[in-house]
Amino acid sequence: MLEYTEQMAEPFSSAIEVTAATTTTTTKKNKNKRRFSDEQIKSLESMFESETRLEPRVKLQVAKELGLQPRQVAIWFQNKRARWKSKQLERDYSILQANHDNLAGKYESLKKEKQALVIQLQKLNDLIKKPKEEGQGSAQVTATSCKDGDKGETTVKSDSSMGISGHSLGVLSDEDSAIKTDYFGLEEEHYLVSMMDPADDSLTSPEDWRSFDSDGLFDQSNCGYPWWDFWS
């Protein structure tokens, strides 16, 4: 920012002279262009802070008070609005850039965290599977009925000997309980395994997740999927 010096002010005793020089001819239109005084700028700045546009009546009054032409005041406000706007854009850009960098950092750390959890999950799955394979042998027959998204009670059919016993009443027989335990044991395993699969590819590229509102990112209310399924 340039400072208005006495040296600059010296050749022109008043802004009115400047104006007169700038408006009389076209060839010399900018010959005597000089900056406004500190006082004039200060006054214009404070007016701009309270109101970015001037009513014609106020403009005339301000021009009179500052010894400027109303046209000069109007032009000063025009330039001020334009240049303020462009600086504001720069500020907004900086803020967005900082937010983006921050979000990208969070994304990367969550990605790593998820990766570590997946590995841990795989190890746990292996631990769960081993004892089953060793101890149960052919007991996995019922596992074939466990399809994606199926719920236990609707897929476990009772055989003819059971009739409409416990199922329709919502009461579990001992056999049912056994089946259910087995079933849910398997379902849990299935569930755990399913967590390994990417449920949604919509957020796998920065282009996609960048469009997301970061505030909603950690909202766990979208039930049904574990939150880490969004981060593959």
Next chain:
DNA sequence: CTACCTGGAGGATTTACCTCA
């Protein structure tokens, strides 16, 4: 020092568009 060059700041102009009487 002095001269020259260059980039930024800021006052002013031009142009296109909008609103309103």
Next chain:
DNA sequence: TTTGAGGTAAATCCTCCAGGT
């Protein structure tokens, strides 16, 4: 509906000045 005046934003011009070489 048309028209002219007045206002604005955006782009640009033009001058001045500080700082580097």
